[in-house]
Amino acid sequence: MPKVTVDMTLCEYHGQCVFVAPKEFWFDDDDELRHSQEVPEDARARVEKAAKACPQLAIKVE
Amino acid sequence: MTDTKSNATCPLTGASNVADISLLSAENRACPYGAYAQIRAEDPVHFLPDQNLWVISRYDDVEFVLTNPDKFTSKEALSSGNAYRACPEALEILSRSKAVPRQRTLILADPPIQAFHRKVVQRALAPAKTLRAFGPTIEERVNGFIDRFIDKGQFECVSQFSIPLPMALVSVIFKVDEEQVYRMKGWSDNFFAALTGHVPDKTVIDAALDTLVFEDFVLERMEKARTEGSDCFIGKLLDQPEDETPLTNAEVINMCSQVLVGGNESTINFISNLVHIIATTEGLENRLRENPDLIPNLLEESLRHETPLQSMYRITLEPMQIGGVDLPAGAKLMLNFGSANRDETHYDHAENFDLDRDNRETLHMAFGRGIHACAGQTIARREGMIALKVLLRRLRNLRLADDATTQLAPLFGVRGFQTLNIAFDMNAD
Numbered sequence: 467m468p469k470v471t472v473d474m475t476l477c478e479y480h481g482q483c484v485f486v487a488p489k490e491f492w493f494d495d496d497d498e499l500r501h502s503q504e505v506p507e508d509a510r511a512r513v514e515k516a517a518k519a520c521p522q523l524a525i526k527v528e
Numbered sequence: 529m530t531d532t533k534s535n536a537t538c539p540l541t542g543a544s545n546v547a548d549i550s551l552l553s554a555e556n557r558a559c560p561y562g563a564y565a566q567i568r569a570e571d572p573v574h575f576l577p578d579q580n581l582w583v584i585s586r587y588d589d590v591e592f593v594l595t596n597p598d599k600f601t602s603k604e605a606l607s608s609g610n611a612y613r614a615c616p617e618a619l620e621i622l623s624r625s626k627a628v629p630r631q632r633t634l635i636l637a638d639p640p641i642q643a644f645h646r647k648v649v650q651r652a653l654a655p656a657k658t659l660r661a662f663g664p665t666i667e668e669r670v671n672g673f674i675d676r677f678i679d680k681g682q683f684e685c686v687s688q689f690s691i692p693l694p695m696a697l698v699s700v701i702f703k704v705d706e707e708q709v710y711r712m713k714g715w716s717d718n719f720f721a722a723l724t725g726h727v728p729d730k731t732v733i734d735a736a737l738d739t740l741v742f743e744d745f746v747l748e749r750m751e752k753a754r755t756e757g758s759d760c761f762i763g764k765l766l767d768q769p770e771d772e773t774p775l776t777n778a779e780v781i782n783m784c785s786q787v788l789v790g791g792n793e794s795t796i797n798f799i800s801n802l803v804h805i806i807a808t809t810e811g812l813e814n815r816l817r818e819n820p821d822l823i824p825n826l827l828e829e830s831l832r833h834e835t836p837l838q839s840m841y842r843i844t845l846e847p848m849q850i851g852g853v854d855l856p857a858g859a860k861l862m863l864n865f866g867s868a869n870r871d872e873t874h875y876d877h878a879e880n881f882d883l884d885r886d887n888r889e890t891l892h893m894a895f896g897r898g899i900h901a902c903a904g905q906t907i908a909r910r911e912g913m914i915a916l917k918v919l920l921r922r923l924r925n926l927r928l929a930d931d932a933t934t935q936l937a938p939l940f941g942v943r944g945f946q947t948l949n950i951a952f953d954m955n956a957d
Contacts, residue, residue, distance in 0.1 A: 482906075497660075519891050
């Protein structure tokens with residue numbers, strides 16, 4: 467299963483990942499970014515798009 | 529449901545040979561998409577001999593260039609040619625510059641220094657934090673702009689709505705008052721016009737003169753920040769950790785100029801384009817009012833369909849092939865975002881504006897991609913979002929005014945408006 471990591475020292479809460487892949491990335495009640503650590507194979511394309519959309523290039527998908 | 533697709537296709541050029549198409553002609557500047565489509569279909573890596581420029585038209589090719597910064601330099605990313613270099617009088621003025629040695633930063637820089645610039649600017653700009661701190665008052669400001677014309681039934685969108693909003697953000701970022709921010713807007717206009725090129729010498733000379741004034745403005749504020757401290761953008765730039773290489777004056781000046789120009793020019797056109805599509809698309813306004821959750825779709829589709837900044841530039845660092853075409857080292861490339869965003873291999877009915885298009889499927893390139901992707905894109909989106917929310921709440925039946933004297937933005941490579949007169953009814957709700 468693809469692993470998703472976000473470098474929180476780079477994240478600036480732009481929310482582009484939340485827009486592109488709302489099932490895998492979301493803001494919690496404190497406006498902190500949360501994300502799935504592992505996603506099913508059929509979500510790979512979506513999280514890779516989220517990584518591409520990130521203006522900070524903070525998201526890695528392995 | 530009303531159909532909110534608009535088919536704003538530009539006529540095909542009628543040129544039988546793609547080499548006869550001039551992107552600089554009056555027709556193609558008014559509506560470039562027919563020309564783009566023809567070039568994209570017939571010669572997607574298209575050489576313009578008179579400008580010594582390769583036009584990269586396809587989505588995949590543009591994306592390839594943007595995501596391989598080791599193969600292309602960004603040192604002339606913002607202009608097809610150097611307008612200053614072609615104007616001796618402007619060069620003479622710039623010889624008095626205090627920002628020496630001149631230092632390219634950010635969008636004009638390459639790795640590894642670019643990563644450093646990006647980090648310090650991001651830290652100082654802190655878009656998310658800025659929006660959290662300033663967010664609630666953006667809405668207040670937008671209401672204030674509307675108050676000034678609400679009882680007139682009509683407004684000139686560019687000067688009364690699109691410009692004031694980003695300038696309010698700029699005034700917060702640089703911590704300057706309204707009078708100063710409009711002086712800065714004047715500088716920014718001249719800098720940007722000189723960058724886009726194809727403007728009279730007078731404009732280039734004005735830009736050179738403003739460059740000197742701008743340098744003094746930044747240097748003065750740097751001095752003040754160093755002696756008294758400051759929480760404006762310049763102060764935050766200078767507030768570096770001890771183990772970090774201190775920024776030079778020239779770097780700070782160049783960064784400030786990019787944040788100033790980048791913070792207003794494209795956003796202004798973005799907002800005008802949004803208002804224009806609502807005013808001219810049957811049923812769109814009602815759908816948005818009934819379902820404000822569609823506004824983010826509208827923002828993305830507008831950015832794709834009428835990309836405010838249509839192109840940026842790169843130079844090849846080595847001989848290579850793009851789209852099957854051999855390019856030498858040193859080839860200047862025009863990355864045509866406006867064309868890539870209408871590439872029919874990625875977008876169905878690409879020429880049509882379609883509120884229901886899923887722009888998550890293929891991410892548009894209005895903000896670029898990769899290491900140089902627009903640092904202010906979240907701020908721009910938020911401005912668009914709030915502008916529309918408030919506009920739709922207070923005004924109804926937006927339409928081009930009867931005496932419409934709609935004028936497109938005059939600069940090459942820019943999609944937006946210089947004048948956009950909009951009539952409306954007051955919202956009784």
